[in-house]
Amino acid sequence: MGSRLPTGWRDVQVAARAVRLVLTRPAYATAAVVAAWASLTVFVLSGNIAMVRNLVVSGPLSPGDRLVLVREQYPFLGTNYGTLEGVAVLAVAALAGANLALVAYHLREHELSASEGGGSLVGVVLGVVGAGCAACGSALLVGVASLLGVSGLLLRFPFGGLELSALAVLALVVSTYWIAHGLRGGEVGGCPVDVGGRR
Amino acid sequence: MKQTSRSDRERTAGVDDGRPARRGGREPEGGSRSRRRLLLALGGVSTIAVAGCLGNGGGEADGDEDAGSEGGNEDGGGEGADGETLESHPVGVDLAEKPRLGPDPFDAPATLVVLDDPSCPRCAAYHQGTVAELRESHVAAGELSIVYRPYPVVYDWGERAAHALEATVERDPEAFWPLLGYYFDEQSSFTSDTVLERTASWLTAETDLDAAGIVADAREETFADRIETTLEAGSAAGAGGVTPVSYTFVDGVFQSPINGSASTTAIETALQL
Structure with a gap:
């Protein structure tokens, strides 16, 4: 299993090279930017759905004011995020964009198994949770974690949920490595998880 | 792990050489099924994410x-x-x-x-x-x-x-x-x-x-x-x-x-x- 995870600088270089090469194509670079922006928007708006529903989608505000409210949800444009949280959310969104562009490339140019793509989804899902956390504090984790029965544990995260963003970054980096590995060899060579039924 | 043929490896080897490999030839058997599985997984997990994370605010x-x-x-x-x-x-x-x-x-x-x-x-x-x-x-x-x-x-x-x-x-x-x-x-x-x-x-x-x-x-x-x-x-x-x-x-x-x-x-x- 250890050999299927990035273990050294060489592995990071392979993943970085794959990202760079795919993103030199304008179509995939555009896709990456759009995916990153979309991911970031989902991350930041997911913590304020009622506001979006009441004041952005409906309500008495002018179109300009609605856009202002949306703009103010983004890191460094508004004040919902501290510096570290903002950087983490942007990093997750950027990685998600690059990762999804790689997935699109792999889907179009090669074949890609479900389990290999799953790493991207884990990153995106963790990004949603982590972004909300950064915005609203670790209290949000209580609600999310209560579904998992571990709220007491999560409440005591020393960085108030920033850990989830770090996990999202890690998941996306590993996923990028797997996809890059697959691009390199034309196979699903990196996934360490043996999904039932796969051979 | 899925097995791949030599021709598959050859047509994608360009990435390691500094060139993303181009699509070419027939897709290996099972490729379309894997792709469908991926798309299904993407849809399923996205639905769960939306329901679980965004749905918190989506009450009546x-x-x-x-x-x-x-x-x-x-x-x-x-x-x-x-x-x-x-x-x-x-x-x-x-x-x-x-x-x-x-x-x-x-x-x-x-x-x-x-x-x-x-x-x-x-x-x-x-x-x-x-x-x-x-x-x-x-x-x-x-x-x-x-x-x-x-x-x-x-x-x-x-x-x-x-x-x-x-x-x-x-x-x-x-x-x-x-x-x-x-x-x-x-x-x-x-x-x-x-x-x-x-x-x-x-x-x-x-x-x-x-x-x-x-x-x-x-x-x-x-x-x-x-x-x-x-x-x-x-x-x-x-x-x-x-x-x-x-x-x-x-x-x-x-x-x-x-x-x-x-x-x-x-x-x-x-x-x-």
Whole structure:
């Protein structure tokens, strides 16, 4: 299993090279930017759905004011995020964009198994949770974690949920490595998880 | 692991050479099935993510059905802005006895009811940034009323601090604000064991209030009913475990909850100031 995870600088270089090469194509670079922006928007708006529903989608505000409210949800444009949280959310969104562009490339140019793509989804899902956390504090984790029965544990995260963003970054980096590995060899060579039924 | 043929490896080997490989030749057997599986997985997980993460705020407009749930509506309010007033909104309960800045919240052109926890880091940022700016501008102009409801849902020491805040309000509502500011300024240094002791020291040094009496009331939770009322109000309003949450009202009519340490611009826009 250890050999299927990035273990050294060489592995990071392979993943970085794959990202760079795919993103030199304008179509995939555009896709990456759009995916990153979309991911970031989902991350930041997911913590304020009622506001979006009441004041952005409906309500008495002018179109300009609605856009202002949306703009103010983004890191460094508004004040919902501290510096570290903002950087983490942007990093997750950027990685998600690059990762999804790689997935699109792999889907179009090669074949890609479900389990290999799953790493991207884990990153995106963790990004949603982590972004909300950064915005609203670790209290949000209580609600999310209560579904998992571990709220007491999560409440005591020393960085108030920033850990989830770090996990999202890690998941996306590993996923990028797997996809890059697959691009390199034309196979699903990196996934360490043996999904039932796969051979 | 899926096996690949030599030709598959050859047609994709360009990536390692500095060239992304081009699509070419027939797709290996099972490729389309794998792709379908991936797309299904993408759709399934996306649905779960949307339902689980975004769905927190997607409650029905009549939204009391989430009240009392452990996680609550993490989006801070499933209620729709359908003409509900401050008098009838859950966060308007017992509002007259809560500390406020500016005019009477029931008569003000704009009202902000804030649920926050003294131990919540983003609450501190919100108080020190946005609320301070609003206080200097719109509160000073008499067009905005800001009402605070201590809503201890984060760390344990925040609940003790909330009891001390309520005991302070009982004696002198004006002393609430500097004590809250003290909690936010020194937030990282409090623990459950030290917060009341340090509160007593601060009250003694900075006010003429009966510090021992306030701390005794906090220890005995004399005003627990007030905190319980706010917790119930937050639950009924869909705040759940989120702090800070700001409920916005224009001319007494509910507009929306806003989660997190929203910017001054966002609050001004929501309140049409």
